[in-house]
Amino acid sequence: MKYLVLGSNSFSGGSFISYLLREEPEATVFAVSRSLEYHSTLLAYKNVSSQKKVVFYQYDLNKDLDKIVSLIEDEKIPYIVNFAAQGMVSQSWEAPLEWFETNTLSLVALIDKIYKFSFIKKFVQASTPEVYGVVKGAKESMCFSPTSPYAVSKASADLALFSYFKTHKFPVCYTRSANVYGRYQQLYRIIPKTILMIKKSQKLQLHGGGRAIRSFVHINDVSRATLKILHDAPSGEIYHISDTKTISIRDLVDLICKEMNVVFDDVVEIVNSRVSEDSVYLMDASKLEEEMSLSPQVDFKDAIRDVIEWIEKDFETLATFPDVYRHKK
Numbered sequence: 001m002k003y004l005v006l007g008s009n010s011f012s013g014g015s016f017i018s019y020l021l022r023e024e025p026e027a028t029v030f031a032v033s034r035s036l037e038y039h040s041t042l043l044a045y046k047n048v049s050s051q052k053k054v055v056f057y058q059y060d061l062n063k064d065l066d067k068i069v070s071l072i073e074d075e076k077i078p079y080i081v082n083f084a085a086q087g088m089v090s091q092s093w094e095a096p097l098e099w100f101e102t103n104t105l106s107l108v109a110l111i112d113k114i115y116k117f118s119f120i121k122k123f124v125q126a127s128t129p130e131v132y133g134v135v136k137g138a139k140e141s142m143c144f145s146p147t148s149p150y151a152v153s154k155a156s157a158d159l160a161l162f163s164y165f166k167t168h169k170f171p172v173c174y175t176r177s178a179n180v181y182g183r184y185q186q187l188y189r190i191i192p193k194t195i196l197m198i199k200k201s202q203k204l205q206l207h208g209g210g211r212a213i214r215s216f217v218h219i220n221d222v223s224r225a226t227l228k229i230l231h232d233a234p235s236g237e238i239y240h241i242s243d244t245k246t247i248s249i250r251d252l253v254d255l256i257c258k259e260m261n262v263v264f265d266d267v268v269e270i271v272n273s274r275v276s277e278d279s280v281y282l283m284d285a286s287k288l289e290e291e292m293s294l295s296p297q298v299d300f301k302d303a304i305r306d307v308i309e310w311i312e313k314d315f316e317t318l319a320t321f322p323d324v325y326r327h328k329k
Contacts, residue, residue: 001027004077006061006068007084008054009033009043011185012126012177012222016081017054018044019223025050030071032084034060035328041314042321044184044219061106069113078121079230082107088325089130089148096149098329103153108160115170122230123161127176129240129283131155139284140176140238162236171235175226178242178283182219182303183310187323190249191304194256195311196323198267208273210250215242215282218298225294232292240283243296255301259308 001024007013008031017029031037031045031054040046045054059067061084072080084107086092086099114120131154132138133145142162144155164170181191197204225241233239247255257264289295311318 002030002075002077002079003027004030004032004072004080006032006080006082007126008045008056009035009038010083010085010087011182011189012180012219013081013083014038014042014046014184015044015182015219016083016223016226018048019220020227021045021048021050021053023227025053027053029054030075030077031056032059032061032068032071034058034062034084039317039321041317042184042187061110062101065106065109065113068110072114072120073117076119078119080120080122081124081126081226081230083126085126085154086150087128088327089150091325091327092148092150092153095327095329096153098327099149099153100156103150104156104160107157111161111164111170115164115168121171122233122235123170123172124226124230125158125161125172125174126226127158127174127238128154129176129178129242131158131176132283136282137284138240138282140240140287142238165236169235173229173233173235174238175222175229176238176240176283177222178215178217178240178285180219180222181216181307183307185219185307186325187318187321188325190252191256191307192311193323194253195260195308196318198257198260198262199311199315200319203269204253204267205271206250206253206268207271209270210248210253212249213246213282214249214252215244215246216252216300217241217243217296218300218303221294221296221298224297225288225292228292228294239288239292240285241288242283242285243300244285245300246282247300256304256308259301259304
């Protein structure tokens with residue numbers, strides 16, 4: 001079995017490859033990212049014994065389109081998952097054209113080159129709940145109300161892909177995941193960032209006092225659902241991957257503080273809210289359970305302890321990496 005993972009250096013991409021190799025150790029994975037492969041402390045599949053089944057290509061979707069198309073065509077790759085994206089909300093206001101170039105225009109250029117390849121069995125697009133705007137209990141749909149260039153660029157990509165499905169039967173499916181977390185996540189995300197700041201004895205800046213409400217889902221649950229959708233879901237379908245439990249960002253940080261035996265007020269600084277930060281994303285994920293018999297299996301507190309264990313184990317190395325987002329053009 002052959003798989004192509006676009007955005008293989010991303011947290012979700014690298015973790016999906018890791019999960020795939022454990023489930024299908026004989027599979028061959030073609031991994032594509034615009035950056036060189038990350039260090040093993042930040043890339044999940046580099047810690048799997050069957051990682052030699054991963055063939056890595058440093059290709060940029062914006063610049064190396066023909067190379068990516070040739071790889072798909074020459075290898076006759078039937079399963080493709082796209083995690084490649086510019087993914088930050090506030091920063092998308094600073095260079096919106098770059099977000100549209102990667103998330104929309106280059107993706108459309110790729111699909112326009114490959115939609116007639118009859119050997120492609122499924123293309124899974126990793127979308128985002130940001131396309132809905134503020135949502136409470138939203139079901140899967142193409143009814144959007146985005147509030148940032150990032151969200152608009154992802155919504156535009158979803159609609160473009162859907163047109164290829166409706167008109168040309170291109171076998172696309174979509175995943176929209178709640179806040180994903182776990183080992184190997186980018187260090188500027190709230191869970192690893194909080195742990196790192198505590199380990200560094202530095203203050204964590206908590207935007208808006210942490211009032212935003214979120215649902216978190218572990219990356220293993222997301223990877224498990226993505227692989228199931230890749231093989232079994234009908235084309236054209238959208239699936240939410242989320243837990244029914246919710247937590248405010250403040251309570252999340254407080255939970256981490258308690259797990260690490262520190263006092264919240266000693267390690268947190270309250271700052272202004274981020275631009276375009278929606279107050280709540282709560283999605284109805286019952287479709288995934290009803291149609292795919294899938295629901296979150298990873299216990300939240302246990303997984304938080306696992307992330308703490310990862311950072312404490314590799315702290316000396318992780319402390320040398322940036323813990324703030326750095327935009328790559």
